[in-house]
Amino acid sequence: MANLSNTDIYRVLESALRPLSYWYTQDNVEDVAVNHPGGIWLRLRGRHTYPWHYYEDPKLSREYLNDILYIIANTYDYSFDPTAGTPVVYATLPGGHRFSGIAGRNVQYDNNDTIGGVALDIRVYREDLDITMDQFGLTQGGRLRHINKLKGVEDPDDPYERLLLSIRRGDHVLVSGATATGKTTFLNNMIRLLDEHKRILTIEDTRELIVPHKNRVHLVLPRTELTNTFDYKGVIDLAVRFTPDAIIGGEISTSNAGAIWELMGSGHDNCFATIHAENPDAAYKAFVGRILHTYPTTDREKTLKEMREKLRVVQINRDGNIRAVTEIT
Numbered sequence: 001m002a003n004l005s006n007t008d009i010y011r012v013l014e015s016a017l018r019p020l021s022y023w024y025t026q027d028n029v030e031d032v033a034v035n036h037p038g039g040i041w042l043r044l045r046g047r048h049t050y051p052w053h054y055y056e057d058p059k060l061s062r063e064y065l066n067d068i069l070y071i072i073a074n075t076y077d078y079s080f081d082p083t084a085g086t087p088v089v090y091a092t093l094p095g096g097h098r099f100s101g102i103a104g105r106n107v108q109y110d111n112n113d114t115i116g117g118v119a120l121d122i123r124v125y126r127e128d129l130d131i132t133m134d135q136f137g138l139t140q141g142g143r144l145r146h147i148n149k150l151k152g153v154e155d156p157d158d159p160y161e162r163l164l165l166s167i168r169r170g171d172h173v174l175v176s177g178a179t180a181t182g183k184t185t186f187l188n189n190m191i192r193l194l195d196e197h198k199r200i201l202t203i204e205d206t207r208e209l210i211v212p213h214k215n216r217v218h219l220v221l222p223r224t225e226l227t228n229t230f231d232y233k234g235v236i237d238l239a240v241r242f243t244p245d246a247i248i249g250g251e252i253s254t255s256n257a258g259a260i261w262e263l264m265g266s267g268h269d270n271c272f273a274t275i276h277a278e279n280p281d282a283a284y285k286a287f288v289g290r291i292l293h294t295y296p297t298t299d300r301e302k303t304l305k306e307m308r309e310k311l312r313v314v315q316i317n318r319d320g321n322i323r324a325v326t327e328i329t
Contacts, residue, residue, distance in 0.1 A: 013075045014094050016068060019059040024097055024122050031243055032122045033199070035217050036109045037062040041199070043243065050197040052215050065118040069101050082106075082116070087230050088238055096125035100241040106230050108207055108220050119217045121242045159328045166312050167193050170269025174252075176276075176283035177316035182323045183274040184208050186316060187248070190272060194246055198270075201244035203235055203256070209248055217242060223255070232259035239263055246270035257290035261303075264311065280313035280329045287311075 014021075023040055024032045031043035033052075037060055042053050069089050073080035080089050082104025091099045101120035109117045137145040146152065150169030155162050166173060167190060175183045175190070188210045194200070200216040202209045205223045219235060236259050239247060247268050249260045252275040264271040277283035284307045291298050308329075315327040 009075055010094060013071060016071045017093065019057070019064065020068065020122065021095075023055075023057075024124050025095070030124050030126075032124070033215070033217075033243070034060055034065060034118070034120050035215065036117055036119070037065060041215050052197060052199055054214065062118060065101075065120065066103055069103050069118070069120075072099060072101070082228060084227055085229055086234075087228050088234060090237075090241070093122070096127065098123040098125070098241070100238060102219075102230075102238060104228065106220055106228070108218050109216075119242070123241070123243075159325065163190075163312075163314065163328055164193065167270065171312050172264045172271040172310060173312045173314060174283055174287065175272070175274045175314045175316065176280060177274075178276060178278060178318065181316040181318045183316060184250075186314065186325075187272055187274055191248060194270060198245035199243065200246050200248060201239055201242055202248045202250075203239070203260070204250035205253070205256070206250070208250060211248070217244075221256070223253075232256050235259055236262055236266075239268075240266055244268060246272070249273035251275065252287055252290055254290045254293035257287060258294045258298075261287070261291055261307075277315075278317075280315050280327055283313050283315070284308060284311070 023029065023042060028045045029042050030045045033041040035041065038058055039054060039056050040060060042055065043051050044053060069080060072091050073089050076091050078089060078091065079086055087104040087106050088102045089099070093099050099120065099122050101118070103116065103118045105116035107117040107119050148169055150165065153165060153169065156165065173190065175187050177183045191209065191211055194213065196213055198213060200211050200213045202211060202216070202218045204218070204220055207218065207220060219238070221230065221232065221235065232255060247263050247270070249256065249272065252260060252273050260271065260273050275283050275286055277286045284304055287307060288298070288300055288303050291303065292300065313329045314325055316323060317326045
């Protein structure tokens with residue numbers, strides 16, 4: 001593209017984007033997401049019970065999606081190298097639409113995926129969109145709305161009902177236990193309790209989570225064999241742009257603890273993860289301890305207090321072959 005003018009370069013980009021722009025230029029669309037080749041999810045504006053809608057589109061092949069990332073990166077002279085450099089691309093597309101994409105082995109849609117995949121999100125910009133304050137529920141003399149009415153519901157005494165309510169109202173949950181207590185198995189059962197229409201983003205170092213939801217993206221950052229520059233700071237940047245309804249982490253480690261905790265405070269509902277600990281109090285302390293490995297200036301006592309206020313712990317213990325939930329904070 002070195003011999004092309006800027007106008008010609010953008011024309012090439014607009015031409016390449018046509019299979020995608022067909023979707024994101026439609027009326028009433030506020031977000032489009034591609035989780036895997038051959039299909040696209042549209043998030044619609046307005047009051048929809050289920051805002052995400054799926055459509056098949058064979059034009060969105062793996063080859064096309066990979067090419068789009070390279071074309072966008074070349075257009076804006078951004079670095080993009082899924083193997084040895086950065087596997088993500090962020091850009092503002094013609095028309096003001098915000099693009100975020102990732103390719104390579106950090107995306108694994110299927111458990112048997114050995115070559116990696118592609119995922120992208122486009123936040124649609126509407127210059128002429130007529131949205132007034134009253135559409136946000138703000139009117140003179142009116143009361144502020146409570147969107148999630150379950151937030152004010154008192155926890156029931158029954159432990160099962162307490163956890164179920166927690167999941168339904170969007171609480172963050174940490175599954176705690178020693179080795180071989182079944183933490184990941186229990187977490188997979190919790191995932192199945194999430195509304196099937198939610199958009200799920202998982203973050204793991206090894207693919208273990210089983211997500212039955214169709215609208216899902218799996219990010220993987222292996223502890224070994226990591227050849228590119230994608231790290232947990234990059235995960236935070238990408239996660240907030242991928243508009244998930246729930247974020248599911250794997251086991252809390254020194255490398256990911258800070259990122260998981262930051263995502264728990266980023267406005268998303270239902271952040272779940274697991275941790276090695278023998279009781280809830282030890283779980284909170286272990287979580288903070290792992291954060292301190294990466295962020296040594298973190299205020300330990302302040303963070304512990306915040307965790308106890310907004311993070312529910314499900315404690316699992318084991319005696320021989322017997323595994324049981326022994327406490328739900």
